[in-house]
Amino acid sequence: MDMIPTWIFMVGAALVGLEMGGFSSIFIQRWIDEQPILKPWRSRCPSCKEPLVWRDTVPVISYLLLKGRCRHCDARIGPQYMLVELSCMAWSLAVAQEFGLSPEWAVYLLLGVMLIAGSFIDFETFLLPDRITLGGTVIALAASFVLREGPAWQDAFIGAVVGAGLFWFLQQGYRLWRGEEGLGTGDVKLMAMIGAMTGLAGLPFTILVSSATGAVGSIIYAIRPGSGGIKGRVPYGPFLSLGCMVYLLYGQDILRWLRS
Ligand SMILES: [Zn+2]
Known part of the structure; x- marks a missing residue:
């Protein structure tokens, strides 16, 4: 540097x-x-x-x-x-x-660009390509062995399993409760990638930021002229990606600030 x-x-x-x-x-x-x-x-x-x-x-x-x-x-x-x-x-x-200028820059740049591409595709199609979610999971897990910043490899694996597991339970629960699809399987896979990037400690922050921004996004989407009203679907993937990216940049600082 x-x-x-x-x-x-x-x-x-x-x-x-x-x-x-x-x-x-x-x-x-x-x-x-x-x-x-x-x-x-x-x-x-x-x-x-x-x-x-x-x-x-x-x-x-x-x-x-x-x-x-x-x-x-x-x-x-x-x-x-x-x-x-x-x-x-x-x-x-x-x-x-x-x-x-570090390996962290290169790896997070690549993973973030994948999240951005996935978000644009999700907005357009309500789908997330496996090449992004599963590919990103593999890259993030591999990077956890190498990078000094970010979660240790054990933490990355636990984050991936807990993130995907949690969303899988939410998906199954919603299906039983409402009899319709609420969360897509793409979101479950995306949470494996995000958990591998943030580790276990980053998941609550990511989900909190994505829920808050997703709620604001849904309201804007619902009141936008010509929309299908509150029933108009909004993809969740872009907001999860946003939460993850904010956490990667500033999550540690924000958590430290909250504790002090
Ligand atoms: Zn032309």
Whole structure:
């Protein structure tokens, strides 16, 4: 860290975050469209299928230069790609600020980008890809053997089992009580990933933050014009992800502050 001036690392972190955001917006789009993730390697316009040249795939910049339209067919390209890229950049900067140039930065950047991609997919489809939830669980468990910050490996395994177990019981209980699906199986798997990232101690905080933000989100969703009212479904995955990411950055500080 002393070898590289902080500002150079921060600029690098922003660029890496943007680029990873670019990859995740391709992943999101192709997963939702049920297309192969890696083929074709080059992005295509979702409307006219024309391959994009590299200068049309620079995160954020291309979107602004082309004013959100395809160069070939003029079809509108939604701002969600830019939102994904900016979210990943913000996450990369926040993790860089908190952990510096370290293995923690790299691992939490990757896991956070996976949570962001999963959240956008969940909003759109109410599904969470196994590649994100189960893949993220494996990465987080493996990282717990290596990283100095974050839970020890025993704690990561217990967190994964307790997180998924708790949500599995909630899911089964809700099904018996209401006779309908309340929590998705994707949320249960997501809780394995989150428990592996935060350890047991991070679960109450994560669930608390996700419930509070999820309640606010549901109200906004319900009063939004043209919505299905209070019955309109809101995915829970994005709020669980948000709670987990806040905990990774500031959870220890907040818990310490509450105890003092
Ligand atoms: Zn086009």
